[in-house]
Amino acid sequence: MHLLNGKSVSYSPLAGKKAKEYYLKIMNSKQTKQSLTFLRGVQEGFPICVGYFPTAMAFGLVCRDVNLKIWEALLFSVTNFAGSGQFLAINLLASGSLLFEIFVGVLLVNLRYAFMGAALSSKLESGIHGIKRLMLAHGTTDEVFSVAVLHNGLLSYAYMMGLELVSYLGWVSGTVMGFLVGMILPNELQLAVGVTLYAMFSSLFAQELRQKGILVLFIASISALLNSFLVVVVSMGTGWAFVVSMLTASIFGALITPEMEELS
Amino acid sequence: MHDIPTFVYILSTALATFAVRVLPYYATFLNRLPKFIAKCLRLLPIAALGPLIFPGVITDFLPQWYAGLAGICASFLCAYLKGGMIFPILLSVLVTYLALLF
Numbered sequence: 001m002h003l004l005n006g007k008s009v010s011y012s013p014l015a016g017k018k019a020k021e022y023y024l025k026i027m028n029s030k031q032t033k034q035s036l037t038f039l040r041g042v043q044e045g046f047p048i049c050v051g052y053f054p055t056a057m058a059f060g061l062v063c064r065d066v067n068l069k070i071w072e073a074l075l076f077s078v079t080n081f082a083g084s085g086q087f088l089a090i091n092l093l094a095s096g097s098l099l100f101e102i103f104v105g106v107l108l109v110n111l112r113y114a115f116m117g118a119a120l121s122s123k124l125e126s127g128i129h130g131i132k133r134l135m136l137a138h139g140t141t142d143e144v145f146s147v148a149v150l151h152n153g154l155l156s157y158a159y160m161m162g163l164e165l166v167s168y169l170g171w172v173s174g175t176v177m178g179f180l181v182g183m184i185l186p187n188e189l190q191l192a193v194g195v196t197l198y199a200m201f202s203s204l205f206a207q208e209l210r211q212k213g214i215l216v217l218f219i220a221s222i223s224a225l226l227n228s229f230l231v232v233v234v235s236m237g238t239g240w241a242f243v244v245s246m247l248t249a250s251i252f253g254a255l256i257t258p259e260m261e262e263l264s
Numbered sequence: 265m266h267d268i269p270t271f272v273y274i275l276s277t278a279l280a281t282f283a284v285r286v287l288p289y290y291a292t293f294l295n296r297l298p299k300f301i302a303k304c305l306r307l308l309p310i311a312a313l314g315p316l317i318f319p320g321v322i323t324d325f326l327p328q329w330y331a332g333l334a335g336i337c338a339s340f341l342c343a344y345l346k347g348g349m350i351f352p353i354l355l356s357v358l359v360t361y362l363a364l365l366f
Binding site for chain 2: 084102108
């Protein structure tokens with residue numbers, strides 16, 4: 001979920017040319033010109049599900065590593081359904097950050113969903129209210145957004161439910177699978193497994209760098225250096241140091257990025 | 265690790281996430297934010313990656329500070345060259361494990 005994308009940070013199964021071709025093929029098929037049904041949503045969501053599964057497995061592994069119980073890992077993915085937000089939360093949780101610090105950090109990282117939701121809600125067919133609307137909102141992710149906005153017409157509730165549900169199942173089932181895999185790891189590897197979380201972020205970073213170029217390296221370096229300074233030298237709390245570093249680097253990045261398109 | 269039960273933390277982050285997701289379905293001002301603010305918000309996830317890795321990857325493994333560093337270098341290179349997440353992470357665990365032996 002574009003972690004940190006728009007996803008900005010993307011474990012995106014939609015990132016490559018092949019994926020783009022896949023969706024363009026679907027969009028241009030006869031079926032697409034028919035109504036957007038639940039089945040159609042499932043069909044288009046399946047690649048997202050496949051992409052989410054290993055990423056969610058990584059999250060499940062990390063949960064096991066920081067001594068969460070399996071039901072807590074499951075609760076995380078069921079109630080949050082947000083890659084970057086969850087990775088951030090588990091990181092701050094493991095480092096002993098305060099509840100409010102974690103809340104603010106997650107809120108900031110997930111703010112992009114508000115903009116995706118703004119675009120999606122304006123494309124929804126009329127008559128979707130109450131619990132249906134809330135459920136669709138909960139399923140907003142970078143990939144779901146990327147696929148849904150490709151359609152020119154109004155989006156039906158059935159289609160969106162199919163798209164979001166299959167993506168959701170990939171995320172939740174992957175989390176459980178990752179946790180279970182973590183349980184059978186040999187004891188000797190337990191200490192080394194402590195690197196899992198960082199390895200996941202560096203993998204995400206590599207993907208971002210490959211997709212979006214040197215600016216990603218620049219922005220992430222500023223925030224990394226600033227955070228290291230605040231934590232090690234100033235002894236600031238990890239949660240606040242994270243928030244300050246992230247905001248500073250993103251403002252700096254925005255100042256030196258002439259056009260938004262450069263990152264898209 | 266905390267006095268507050270872990271599930272409270274989980275539900276709090278869920279609330280934060282749900283709030284930003286639901287907001288645009290009931291409010292429309294988000295479509296009219298200044299361009300600069302929108303740009304900053306879009307860069308936030310990238311800016312988050314740096315502090316998510318440093319300095320933790322070094323301090324968590326002290327005194328063998330190089331172990332985690334070697335691990336993430338492996339996962340970075342693997343992900344950059346081959347893509348994916350699971351294999352880079354497993355490779356990283358292996359490299360860190362070997363580095364800790366020295």
